[in-house]
Each structure stands twice: as structure tokens, then as C-alpha cells.
Amino acid sequence: MCGVLTDALSTVLREPVQLTVAGRTDAGVHATGQVAHADLPASLDTAWLVRRLARLLPPDVRVRTVTAVPDAFDARFSALRRHYRYRVATAPSGAEPLRARDTLSWPFPVDVEAMNAASVRLLGEHDFAAFCKRREGATTVRELQRLVWSVDDAAVVTAEVSADAFCHSMVRSLVGALLDVGRARRTVDWPASLLSRGERASEVPVAPAHGLALVGVDYPSDEELEARAAVTRNVRTTAT
């Protein structure tokens, strides 16, 4: 997505554009609520840019809106929290054709109550190393703020997952572990028991990428952004 969008922006503006995205997504993971920033000429007509990009970009990448933001805004570092969603079709007939692209077919009955009970035990700030693909220099301590499962009339089970940030493959590993709880292959206590592990737990299955989507990113208000930038500037000034 990032490369395609960078190319399109550079084409429109006739100069190289540097793009910063809020959340990188693995191959196959969708993003319906991605946010990115770039430095563009202040005179640019943003409505015009949206229409131009709609014609230039492939149909599977869309830019919904372009908005001017304070200088202090950084799509990645200003983000307060990321929201993901994972969809699992549990009906015996599998995923609906029109939603098969972003829904895992897992045609087994699952105990959503047990999955929610196991999810609650994971909330809060923990070392999620058991659920992360280790990356050199990256912390695995994260604050899991929300992890809730619901089921609709068509037996599609959906997880809503929010955290300040996620380590690599964390949502897919949490989903894989919780689906094992849902099928009664593991106890309700099992996922949380892995939090003490301190390293990748190989017995945690990683759910397939295509059921996952980044659906939103939260940012502070413009005023808070400016205030925070001012604080950072002060610290820097003091530190000099």
C-alpha cells in the first residue's frame, strides 16, 4: 500500500514524496482505517488531490480524505492507539463469498463466552513476547486496552482489539490462541498463562493474515499535539 501511494503522490506532485504510515501491515492484512502523513505544498487543493488519487491508484488502495494537520503531527509517533478487527466465519458453510476476502473460514462451533473470559485476562500492560515474532531492539511490552469477541446472526465471530501499539504478528497470535480456547482445545486460563513466558510460544497458532484489518488509529486533538510538541521542544532546549 505504502509504495503504491508514495508513487501516486510523487506522480501528482512531480517530486519525490516521503510517506509515514500509522501501522505497518503484513502481506494479506487489510487496512480500512490506515492513516499516513506527508509534507505537501500548503497551496494544494485537497479535494482535487483525492479525485486525482482515485484515478491513479489501483482499486484496492483508496484515499478517502486528505486533511492539513499541525506540523507536530506524525502519523506513526503521534498515534495514541490502534484498532484492529479479526473476522471468523464459523458457519458450517464457511465465509460468505462477498466477505471471503477479509474473513477466515473456520467452520467449527466456538464458545464465544469462553473466548471473552480468556480475553479479559490478557487486558492491561504486559510483556506479550509469547505472542510476538521477536524483532531486534523492539519492545514486546504493550498495553492491551480492548479485546472483545462478538457473534452476528450469520455466525461470523469478530474480535475487536485495541492497544497503544502492537508487536509483530501479535493480533494474529492472540486470535489463534483464543480460537483454540473457543474450540476447547485449551483452557480459559491458558493464553494469559503465556504472559510469563518472556519469549515466543511456538504452540500459539498464528491466525491467517486475511481475516485481519487495521480499522482505525486514534490521535490527540490538535491542541494536545501542539502542547506535547512544546514540551518536547522545552526538553530539547533544556537538554542542550
Place this chain on the structure above:
Amino acid sequence: MCGVLTDALSTVLREPVQLTVAGRTDAGVHATGQVAHADLPASLDTAWLVRRLARLLPPDVRVRTVTAVPDAFDARFSALRRHYRYRVATAPSGAEPLRARDTLSWPFPVDVEAMNAASVRLLGEHDFAAFCKRREGATTVRELQRLVWSVDDAAVVTAEVSADAFCHSMVRSLVGALLDVGRARRTVDWPASLLSRGERASEVPVAPAHGLALVGVDYPSDEELEARAAVTRNVRTTAT
């Protein structure tokens, strides 16, 4: 869909199966609520059949449920009414990638109120020949029971269209005409004025197939089916 499903059923049952569907759909039109009937052995485990078909069918054809019905049931001729839905993405950025498969990208502002005003004038029993591809021996007199447009937060405009039955390309022609009203290329009275035409109106654009889906089919209750079949039998007896 029909051919693929007939083949899968014949494979499972090891004998040729004849399938009757409620509503035929043109190439590219989706069906999320299609209904079909076939004569199968009464001893068949329907839950088992759903699971078998889930493995045999391609991912874009799913059988949600299999239910035993009275002998009098006919997927096509017992149907009281068909429900279609047409989705149009009017945002400047076009259709969302995950819904582009069943949503027309039509990145222009439309006047939904005008489209609804024009739609109301089409309700009731009329000769819809202006909106039909003529087919030898097929009537173009239909009862349009519902035609309502709504718009969601993401500027997706959706038509819900119900009738006892539809002639060939009728929904797509109605949508094409009403989108022209929405863009103020035509007046609110124009679509209904074509009802007196009595033949295909070449100035009516036919909206692309992929925005359209058959979403449901209504049937009488089992008791009413039996009663109606009894009436038919009586008539036949009398007539002999």
C-alpha cells in the same frame, strides 16, 4: 452458480440432480439470498450435506442451509416476491476495496431525495417494458412493491428493490434511470413517464451488473403452500 451447484450435488448423491432456482442472475450479478430446490432422498442428513458442499464448492458459491420442504414447494413458482439491493459508492475516492466487488464506483454527488421521489412514482403494477430487455413470450407487467434509496456515513447509496418478479435487466435499468435523476440529468418525473412507452427505452442506461445482488426471496407458509396445491389439484380434477 446453478451449474456448479448441480454438479456438486450430483457428485455427493452419485446421481444426476435437477436444480430449480428462485431467481436467475445475469453474469456479474451477486446473490446472497438465492433459494433453490431439488428432489433429494428423504433419508439425507441435511447438516452433513451442508458440510460436504462446503468442501466441494468453490469459495464463491456457498450453501448456507438445506431444509426439507413440502412437495408443493417450488423455488421458482412458489416465490411471492424477490428482493434485490444495488450499492453505489458516491464518495470522490470510489468504492472501498473490500466492497468493490459488489459496489459500483460512481464518484459523483447524487440527490437521494430526488431519487426517492422518482422511485415512489414507479411503485405499483405497471408495464415495465421500457426497463426490460425484451424476451419472447415473457410478460413485462410487474408489481414493483418497494424501491427505496438510502445513504450511509461513507456516502454509499443503496437501493432496496422488491417486486413479485422482475423482467430481464429491470433492476439495473431502474437504477440507471434513477442515478440520472440523482445527477440532475433527468427530472424526477422522467422514469415514470417511460412506463407508457410499451417498449425498451434506449436512453435508459443499464447500471453495471456487479453492484446488484439478489438478497432474498419470500415464500408462503407451508400451510398456504399445501392449500394452494390443493386448489390446483381441484382445478385439474374439475378440468379433466
